């Protein structure tokens with residue numbers, strides 16, 4: 346068992362905060378560092394700023410409160426975790442690593458011989474070698490000799506973070522064996538899944554491959570659904586029947602792809618090898634086009650209705666979460682509103698977007714109810730209140746995708 350370490354976690358958002366909590370629970374002395382004052386204050390007050398009930402329970406444990414503090418700037422430590430955003434530069438479609446660079450530059454003055462730096466942020470291949478290593482070596486230390494660097498990408502599922510952060514298998518990527526050994530020791534203090542050691546570039550690419558696999562397969566399902574629509578057949582039924590083949594597992598079609606990872610990470614592969622990323626690029630195009638197709642279906646459904654009123658349900662990027670990042674549902678509503686349509690947009694899981702009463706009441710006088718995100722609670726209400734919904738609507742039309 347590893348001795349308790351002093352660990353600085355830079356960036357205490359969806360990824361960094363759960364790691365900080367579990368490291369604190371494992372007995373390490375943890376300092377969360379965030380440039381957002383509200384987050385620093387919330388952590389110091391023991392308030393969770395992400396919506397994960399199981400994590401709030403951990404935050405409330407006395408040992409965690411004693412071992413975890415937060416502040417705005419880094420300090421000296423044994424181990425540094427970096428979990429800051431690495432968004433897509435939307436214009437150039439390449440990784441914007443400015444926050445990763447700022448975080449790494451910010452910790453250079455605090456580095457000492459023997460430290461381990463763990464990058465959890467998702468990055469294009471070769472980032473550890475070509476971008477991070479030269480910055481870290483401004484400390485006068487040498488990566489692989491007296492300073493250690495690992496890339497351990499995060500795979501957690503928002504909404505089920507606590508289970509996944511503990512039980513998922515974890516890739517531990519580093520160029521040298523000692524960095525791998527140190528990083529594996531830190532993760533073994535809270536991960537029950539297997540720790541899979543590899544080099545840094547493989548680790549960087551694996552994370553991107555995982556999300557690209559999902560993006561390409563979702564694009565395939567969306568494309569097949571469009572073909573089924575052209576043929577006038579039920580796409581979901583066709584997919585369910587095809588999946589009875591023992592080696593076929595088609596994914597579900599939908600309204601597009603959202604979230605912090607799947608619509609972004611494939612671009613990081615194309616960035617390093619565009620010539621070999623043609624399928625990846627095509628899938629991105631197919632999925633990005635989906636909100637336009639959905640908006641077209643809604644327009645078609647209210648064609649001829651004077652002053653149509655649309656009620657759209659769902660703003661999160663996927664069911665049963667409040668996370669709206671890169672949400673295709675939001676994009677659909679933006680497209681319809683830009684065309685001048687009257688769209689009431691609700692999401693019972695998103696703060697400030699809940700319908701005031703019941704789903705049936707929210708639909709009063711509407712000409713089209715569009716279910717953009719199939720949250721379990723919404724679908725239960727839709728089932729239970731369907732007759733009342735149909736009675737309350739001016740034109741009883743419900744669209745699902």
Ligand SMILES: NC(=O)c1ccc[n+]([C@@H]2O[C@H](COP(=O)([O-])OP(=O)(O)OC[C@H]3O[C@@H](n4cnc5c(N)ncnc54)[C@H](O)[C@@H]3O)[C@@H](O)[C@H]2O)c1
Nearest residue numbers: 356357358359360379380381428429430431448466467499
């Ligand atoms: N959210 C997910 O489900 C998920 C899953 C896997 C990987 N990732 C990756 O993990 C990384 C972090 O994502 P996230 O979802 O936690 O982002 P987030 O926005 O929830 O949190 C990042 C935090 O970093 C802080 N920050 C930014 N620059 C900083 C700096 N220089 N110093 C200190 N704090 C700083 C921000 O204020 C923010 O609180 C990204 O690379 C993302 O792609 C996210």
